[in-house]
Amino acid sequence: MASIQQWTTPLKGVDSLQLGEAPKPAPGKGEVLVEIRAVSLNYRDVEVTNGEYTHHKSVEQESKIVPCSDMCGVVTQVGDDVTTWKVGDRVLSTFLPDHQTGQVTAKELSGGLGLPLDGVLATHRVFPDYALVKAPSYLSDEEAATLPIAAVTAWMSINGMRPMGQNGGEGEYIVLQGTGGVAVSGLQIGKASGAKVIITSSSDEKLAQAKQLGADYTINYRTQPNWEDEVMRLTDQHGADVILEVGGAQTLKKSFDCIAFGGLINCIGYVSGKMDAPDDRTNVNLLALRRTVTLKGIINGPKDRFEEMVAFYEKHQIHPVVNKVFSFPEAKEAFKFLAGGSHFGKVVIKI
Ligand SMILES: NC(=O)c1ccc[n+]([C@@H]2O[C@H](COP(=O)([O-])OP(=O)(O)OC[C@H]3O[C@@H](n4cnc5c(N)ncnc54)[C@H](OP(=O)(O)O)[C@@H]3O)[C@@H](O)[C@H]2O)c1
Structure with missing residues (x-):
């Protein structure tokens, strides 16, 4: 057999x-x-x-x-x-x-x-x-x-709240955490959409690579642990319109501190932990209210939006x-x- x-x-x-x-x-x-x-x-x-x-x-x-x-x-x-x-x-x-x-x-x-x-x-x-x-x-x-997980997840974070076919991002500030699969996909999609992209990393070498891919601003979250203040400075105190939250426990509060009024925080991952420290709880209700934030949990995306994304990749020849x-x-x-x-x-x- x-x-x-x-x-x-x-x-x-x-x-x-x-x-x-x-x-x-x-x-x-x-x-x-x-x-x-x-x-x-x-x-x-x-x-x-x-x-x-x-x-x-x-x-x-x-x-x-x-x-x-x-x-x-x-x-x-x-x-x-x-x-x-x-x-x-x-x-x-x-x-x-x-x-x-x-x-x-x-x-x-x-x-x-x-x-x-x-x-x-x-x-x-x-x-x-x-x-x-x-x-x-x-x-x-x-x-x-x-493409199936990393790119579709980034695509849904940036476009999932918009009706199918109305892909946006132009002129928006998008913040990406780290330089893993989801974040780098978000960087490529964001730049092809005409967004202004801010990306963080623990490594200056990786940030240099991100620059080559078109990142507008880079922040080393090790040497600048208060990277949320830097996001506010870089955006003239506007904040990020969309954040791809892959950090979780140690980054969510920071994301709330650099999100724009009416902005969207996508809860995607937990690479910095799944649980808050007991003496440092994230008070989500007040933080969401403060800048009328949308906090959206993401689990990948459906097949029709995957196909929509593939058409976008083809149009922009994203590798x-x-x-x-x-x-x-x-x-x-x-x-x-x-x-x-x-x-x-x-x-x-x-x-
Ligand atoms: N919800 C969903 O549908 C979905 C889909 C895909 C992934 N995820 C989740 O999203 C997360 C990332 O997935 P991935 O596949 O992109 O992972 P990955 O390729 O392994 O990348 C993880 C990256 O996270 C960065 N990182 C680590 N600690 C960080 C911190 N404290 N602050 C900011 N960035 C930090 C690192 O970037 P540097 O080396 O540049 O510092 C690392 O390369 C995981 O938790 C995964 O489970 C969820």
């Missing part, structure tokens, strides 16, 4: 990732078999592998799964009744395959790739035909594989930033590299 190769994790740490074989799956009715070419890593994949992705009640913890959600691959077999795809089509995965449009709910969250469902760190995987998006032809496999590519057998090293935090943009595994 034909077999495929896949990495699995018992959710007990990166060192317990295991490369093995499994029978080659066949697509059923309404499904396609995809030969996976590139997988892009997200912060979430490290958390899942460490057994730390526990904050969504609707996401069951499994005992063993294939990790990762983001891939670019080629359709090699189509099941009965599939009209959307043909053999040879280049496709991208969607993080929550059932989230096709509108508001996400527990139902879609309970079907996420790379927990609770098996993910994409494998040579082949079967997908429902509706779960895939056409890969833009101007991007390499490695570049295209970075996602792939910092480092690892080979399939080097997957553990790739996870460790991402967890180490020295990357700028995305880390990819070539299958």
Whole structure:
């Protein structure tokens, strides 16, 4: 019987990732078999592998799964009744395959790739035909594989509150925290939209890279821990119209201190912690009221807005930033590299 190769994790740490074989799956009715070419890593994949992705009640913890959600691959077999795809089509995965449009709910969250469902760190995987998006032809496999989580999350943070097709940002101040996958995607989308982009980082070298990508202002949050004051100064006391909050516990209060009146803070991540210090609680009700702020939780985005974003990328010929590519057998090293935090943009595994 034909077999495929896949990495699995018992959710007990990166060192317990295991490369093995499994029978080659066949697509059923309404499904396609995809030969996976590139997988892009997200912060979430490290958390899942460490057994730390526990904050969504609707996401069951499994005992063993294939990790990762983001891939670019080629359709090699189509099941009965599939009209959307043909053999040879280049496709991208969607993080929550059932989230096709509108508001996400527990139902879609309970079907996420790379927990609770098996993910994409494998040579082949079967997908429902509706779960895939056409890969833009101007991007390499490695570049295209970075779009499903990082870019869609940044896209939704900047445009999710606007009606579909009315993508904005021109003249707005957008603040991005750090230089990881979401932030660098936000930088590229923001600049292509005509926004004025302010980006923070712990590293001057990374800030120099961000400048090359068009960042208008850069702030080192290590040497300038009160970066929120600098945002106010740089914007002539206007503040940020949109903030991509990936820091969490140690940054949210600062974001409230540099948001514009009527601005939007997108709660995306928690790289500085999930819990406030007991003696330093963030009093969200007053902080939101003070400048009539919108605080919006973000969980990726639906497929229709992913496709809207791909059209924007094509129009502006945006090339996602792939910092480092690892080979399939080097997957553990790739996870460790991402967890180490020295990357700028995305880390990819070539299958
Ligand atoms: N809600 C969603 O849909 C969604 C989607 C994607 C990601 N996320 C979450 O968003 C966060 C970022 O994800 P990612 O994939 O972009 O991660 P990533 O590529 O690993 O990047 C993380 C970056 O955060 C920066 N950072 C660390 N501590 C910081 C601090 N105290 N203040 C500001 N920046 C800090 C670092 O940038 P420097 O090295 O430049 O300092 C680091 O490179 C994670 O918590 C992830 O779980 C959520």
